Amino acid sequence: MSKVYLDNAATTRMHDEVIDVMVKGMKINFGNPSSTHFFGRESKAAIENVRKVIARLTGVSSAEIIFTSCGTEANNLILRSCVEYLNVKRIITTRIEHSCVQETVNSLEENQHIRIDYVRINEKGEIDLTHLEELLQNSDEKTLVSIMHGNNEIANLNPIIEIGNLAREHQALFHSDMVQTLGHYEINLEELPLDFASSSAHKYHGPKGVGFAYIKKSTALKAQITGGGQERNLRSGTENLHGILGMGKAFEMAIDHLEDKTSYVSNLKAYAISKLSEAVPNIRFNGLSENPEKSLFAVLSISLPFKDDLIGFELELRGIAVSQGSACQSGAVQKSRVLTEIYPQEFINSTTPLRISFSKYNSEKDIDTLVTALSEIAQKHSK
Ligand code: PLP
Numbered sequence: 001m002s003k004v005y006l007d008n009a010a011t012t013r014m015h016d017e018v019i020d021v022m023v024k025g026m027k028i029n030f031g032n033p034s035s036t037h038f039f040g041r042e043s044k045a046a047i048e049n050v051r052k053v054i055a056r057l058t059g060v061s062s063a064e065i066i067f068t069s070c071g072t073e074a075n076n077l078i079l080r081s082c083v084e085y086l087n088v089k090r091i092i093t094t095r096i097e098h099s100c101v102q103e104t105v106n107s108l109e110e111n112q113h114i115r116i117d118y119v120r121i122n123e124k125g126e127i128d129l130t131h132l133e134e135l136l137q138n139s140d141e142k143t144l145v146s147i148m149h150g151n152n153e154i155a156n157l158n159p160i161i162e163i164g165n166l167a168r169e170h171q172a173l174f175h176s177d178m179v180q181t182l183g184h185y186e187i188n189l190e191e192l193p194l195d196f197a198s199s200s201a202h203k204y205h206g207p208k209g210v211g212f213a214y215i216k217k218s219t220a221l222k223a224q225i226t227g228g229g230q231e232r233n234l235r236s237g238t239e240n241l242h243g244i245l246g247m248g249k250a251f252e253m254a255i256d257h258l259e260d261k262t263s264y265v266s267n268l269k270a271y272a273i274s275k276l277s278e279a280v281p282n283i284r285f286n287g288l289s290e291n292p293e294k295s296l297f298a299v300l301s302i303s304l305p306f307k308d309d310l311i312g313f314e315l316e317l318r319g320i321a322v323s324q325g326s327a328c329q330s331g332a333v334q335k336s337r338v339l340t341e342i343y344p345q346e347f348i349n350s351t352t353p354l355r356i357s358f359s360k361y362n363s364e365k366d367i368d369t370l371v372t373a374l375s376e377i378a379q380k381h382s383k
Contacts, residue, residue: 001319004366009152009180009299009357010323015205018249022207025245033239034228043241050248054212057255059188066213066234067244071179071200072100074213077224077235078175078196079104082144083112085222088173089141090115092132096125096338097148101177105146115141125156125287125342132163136170143172149197150180153338153355154287155299157181164193173219179203179211180296183254184262189214196221201243205359206250210243261360266297268358272367273300279375280304281382286339286353298358303339303351304374306381311352318373323355 005013029046031039048062055062068074079101082088091105095118108114117135120128127147136143145167149160160176167174175196181187182197183204189197196219200211215221215234227236254261273290276283286301288294308314312324339353356370 003319004321004362004369006320006322006356006358006362006366006370008359008362009203009296009355011202011208012205012359013361014207014246015250015253017253018206018246021249022242022246025242029241029245033241034230047239047241047244050244053248054251057251058182058214059190060214061217063232064189064214064217066215066231067239067247068198068211068213068235069209069240071098071177071198071203071211073235074198074200074211075100075175075177076104077213078198078215078221079108079144079146080224081221082173082175082196083108083114084224086144086173086219087142088114088144090117090139090143091146092117092119092135092143092172093146094119094121094127094148095341096121096151096154097146098152098177098179099337101146101148102337119147121342123342125151125154125338127158127163129159129162129166133166133170136166136172143167143170144175145172146175146177148177148180150178150184150296150299151287151338152180152299153336154301154342155289155295156287157294157296160192160194168193180299183251184296184298186255186258195219201247201250204250204254207243207246210240210247212247257360262297264360265358265362266292268362268364268367269297269300271364272356272358272371275367275371276302276374279371280378284351287342300356300358301353302356303347303353304378305351306378307350308352308377308381311354311377314377315370315373318369320370320373322370323357324353 029043031043033043033047051062051065055065093105105116109116120131147158147163150157164174173195178197179200182199195216197214202208223234225236230236282305284303286303289301336353340348
């Protein structure tokens with residue numbers, strides 16, 4: 001049975017070219033980048049070269065790119081350090097952020113007594129900018145706005161320029177979790193009204209366990225992980241050199257082939273929307289994920305009009321991998337926090353959500369396989 005992978009928002013298959021760069025680096029660059037001898041200096045130069053590439057491709061200076069172990073760490077570094085070192089007393093965010101932001105603000109509220117305010121969102125998951133402005137007007141405390149760019153579950157693209165401009169008007173800092181958009185869109189970080197952003201290599205065909213934080217120089221943030229002072233004293237620990245090399249190659253490849261990839265993958269998504277609409281009566285596309293202008297081009301979130309707790313298993317038997325709600329650490333499927341936030345309980349209890357996410361390695365044939373399976377399952381439920 002051939003297998004179909006349609007869970008690219010969870011992680012992507014690495015490009016062969018990325019693996020080649022990493023393997024070469026493992027053979028050649030084994031020196032500790034902090035060592036002052038020749039081997040160390042070569043490793044250090046390899047890291048700095050990737051920093052330059054990423055800085056150039058995102059329009060910022062090299063000093064503003066800090067390598068981390070993942071997107072989760074980048075978000076933790078930014079949120080926690082803003083509280084610890086920049087005197088932030090209040091965070092304005094949404095209830096549909098990735099759990100690494102949600103859980104971190106929960107912890108800051110509980111342990112550091114930071115005030116957390118949630119911006120209202122509507123039933124499509126859209127942010128109420130008027131409410132954001134009201135919240136920003138209502139405080140003299142040092143405030144950080146933390147709102148993601150692309151939502152990993154319902155695919156909404158948030159208006160980060162408007163959000164950042166509002167934050168600036170009210171002297172608030174602005175952080176955006178850009179894990180689903182950096183490496184997928186051409187983004188000039190310098191031109192955005194933004195102080196901090198996060199990225200993760202495994203979302204754009206790079207290796208797992210490596211990412212970066214964008215930290216605007218003027219913000220003077222400090223480290224959460226202390227020790228040897230690596231990463232300009234912002235993140236100690238011997239660098240994941242080979243991961244960083246892979247991330248550099250993956251980022252370059254993502255940007256080099258961006259237009260072709262975007263149009264190929266967007267067409268796959270449009271094809272999936274049209275085929276699913278025909279094959280599954282009353283299917284619902286969640287959030288803005290059906291809207292090509294306002295959603296991630298590689299992510300489609302659907303709700304099937306019946307409850308089927310075994311759907312993951314049924315699709316697995318047919319060799320199809322998609323995402324159901326959010327998988328917790330144990331691998332068990334939990335109800336989607338994001339969908340529960342925007343939809344009434346009766347809808348959640350009577351439907352089955354799935355997230356389908358595409359990459360350049362997918363074809364229309366993969367979508368046909370999924371649509372046939374979902375059509376058969378839907379027919380079984382209509383009897
Ligand atoms: N933020 C978003 C929006 C994500 O989709 C993810 C990963 O699913 C993360 C953060 C966490 O990234 P990482 O897996 O690199 O920790």
